[in-house]
Amino acid sequence: MRIDPKVNRSKYDRELSRLQERRADLERRGVYLLGSSAYPLLDLLFVAHHPLRIWTTQLRQGNLFLGAPVLVAQDIEALAPSAFTARFDLSDYDLEPPSLVFLNPWTGTPLSFNTMFRALEYNVGRGPHEVLIADHPLTHMPFLCVRGIREYHSHPQHSGDEWLLYRPSMNLFSIILSVWRVCVDLPSLQCSITESGCQFTWAAEEKP
């Protein structure tokens, strides 16, 4: 650790205190502070917001046969992507931004990129883009390519976009809101059922 442990602990306590003060704001978004949090780690459970959307081809409406197949969507409220634990590591905070890993909330083990949710951001000019990246060159784990996350700023492709440029204007609460946006608010899981089977994809709500 590069900074005084007492200073680091003080900053951790301040961030934890702020999250506790804003507990209602977080819980309204399906984000819950977990009891497993212990210095220097803060664990939060993120619960999916959007149910699974199933697309099928409709050939008739009641007794009326349609001239051409119509694509119909139905939200299955009882099915939604799995909740996940976001573990923030505040070692060396806030000289360094918090590190973030995604865990299975049942087992505490890291999620595998191949089977975990997808994180998407949407910008008007850029459109939807994937911000959960499979493999970080240093950690070799899935990481969130979002400003304010240590793995973003430590990635060689973002050298120059230093955390210290943003540190005065960000803290863990605001970073959690960004994580919520790209991991919960925007992405939705879709299933298309066709003659050849089911295809699952992730879509981003076009919400600037």
Next chain:
Amino acid sequence: MAHTEQKITLAFIINGASFAVETNTNPPLKEAVARALAESGNTGRPASEWQVRDESGNLLDVNRKISDFGFLNGTKLYLNLAVGAGGAKHRP
């Protein structure tokens, strides 16, 4: 006859701290945003990098008049830097 302007207090949540800004409802929202950023000491990043969202995460157009939004007194607005993401084009 004098025109009476309505006043409203908006609660800007910036990095988890709340900053109350009392404002008339006629000016654009960006004026209240600028005051909230100044009061909170967040002057390091350009105003264009900050985004105002409502409780549901909807982005608000700061160039619109405050009266256009129908805010109630004490409405909470979340002021955050834009997400600022890297990543790759999404191919479903």
